[in-house]
Amino acid sequence: MASAAFEDIAETFEFLDDWEDRYRHVIELGRAMPELEDAFRVPATKVDGCASQVWLMPDVLGTGPKAVFDFRGESDAMIVRGLVAVLHALYSGLTVADVLSVDATAELGRLGLDEHLSAQRSNGVRAMVERIRGIAQATL
Template sequence: MASVAFEEIVETFDFLEDWEDRYRHVIEMGRAMEPLADAFKVPATKVDGCASQVWLMAEIDGTGPEAVYHFKGDSDAMIVRGLIAVLKALYDGRTVAEVLDTDAGAQMARLGLDEHLSSQRSNGLRAMVERVRSQAAGAAEGV
């Protein structure tokens, strides 16, 4: 089950019939997101596999599977910032067990993103999801 915040995005996308409007909405979500401080834009937070610059920084509250996953992120590309905002809606504030149980591909397919992103953007989105899952898996194991 997706988070309430993600379900709101799904409802908005259902309301917006035109893909260009949906694309603009994703960009606006990115603009509204708090930027990541430059001090955290370092190699350790950089996501490899993205055509643009992407940084994701996990903040885990607690330990084990019930630890709560939060993250901050940023990108030098507005659409990618928007995709980070979508991922925040999907994952932020959930337990690491819930993060690991979430099928991001299926959830993103509900938005039609799989059909409308370039192959480079799709690869970047997969890389971001893999980073989130890796961070959550480490937290679930207490690493």
């Protein structure tokens, strides 16, 4: 299960034949995201396990399994900022229960990211997904 915003990204990726075009699209998605305020770029929001610096600031509305999940994010690397945007599209607006049911590996695999990211970037994406899942689990 993925959000409509993620489905839009997946559709765009189907039309982009070249990985370089997909890579540029991911960067554009990151550029379109609002910047995370400096006040939220703190150790508590920093994601460990990423080669670049990444911060995820949860913004969950409600409590329990029906709470609606959202987050703001930032990275000091353009491609990683784009990956944050892709994850935002994947999870934003879902209930926390649905966040936990998303198979991020399969969904991101639809984009071919698993084939084109370095091992360090792939580890970083996994770390971001684990942070997101941890936030959702804590909300339950």
